[in-house]
Amino acid sequence: MTDAQPRLVLIGPPGSGKTTVGTILARRLATGFRDTDADVEELAGKSVADIFVEDGEPHFRELEREAVTTALATHAGVLALGGGAVMDAHTQSALTGYAAGGGVVVFLDVSLAHAAPRVGFNQARPLLVGNPRARWAELMEARRPTYERLATLRVHSDGRTAHEMADQIHQEV
Numbered sequence: 001m002t003d004a005q006p007r008l009v010l011i012g013p014p015g016s017g018k019t020t021v022g023t024i025l026a027r028r029l030a031t032g033f034r035d036t037d038a039d040v041e042e043l044a045g046k047s048v049a050d051i052f053v054e055d056g057e058p059h060f061r062e063l064e065r066e067a068v069t070t071a072l073a074t075h076a077g078v079l080a081l082g083g084g085a086v087m088d089a090h091t092q093s094a095l096t097g098y099a100a101g102g103g104v105v106v107f108l109d110v111s112l113a114h115a116a117p118r119v120g121f122n123q124a125r126p127l128l129v130g131n132p133r134a135r136w137a138e139l140m141e142a143r144r145p146t147y148e149r150l151a152t153l154r155v156h157s158d159g160r161t162a163h164e165m166a167d168q169i170h171q172e173v
């Protein structure tokens, strides 16, 4: 990347490697890394899991929209979005504008078999509680068209290390 201020957003489902790849990529590009889940936790003063239980998903999505809007407008660096953030209409148009302005939107594409061991399907991901594999597959099916539509670059995650994915993104942007 030649731009002095790289602007790159990672989208994709839980377990696609957004946080790990984003951290590596930001280090290589000598820029900052930000994760909207962490921003939401800071806004709320509690964990994502606790927000879902105590305040409900709609409240989480409101905080997430606010975190994404702020980060897209102010963060010159690498940004990872929570897996469901792209389903918000306001976030979709913000991402379209971001790409139109030269930002790169990377979809980390992954299959259930490869996402499962990364996610561990634990309680930290409240949307996957119950039958995590079935929930993950349902969410991915519903979201895939949106990930594909918003992305300016698609990177396959199956069977690849985070360093390999970061290498590919680094070369292609």
Ligand code: S3P
Pocket (backbone or CB within 6 Å): 012, 013, 014, 015, 018, 037, 048, 081, 082, 083, 084, 085, 124, 125, 126, 127, 139
């Ligand atoms: C969610 C994904 C999570 C987090 C929240 C909801 C989703 O982020 O934002 O639990 O809707 O897929 P990760 O994609 O980083 O796991």
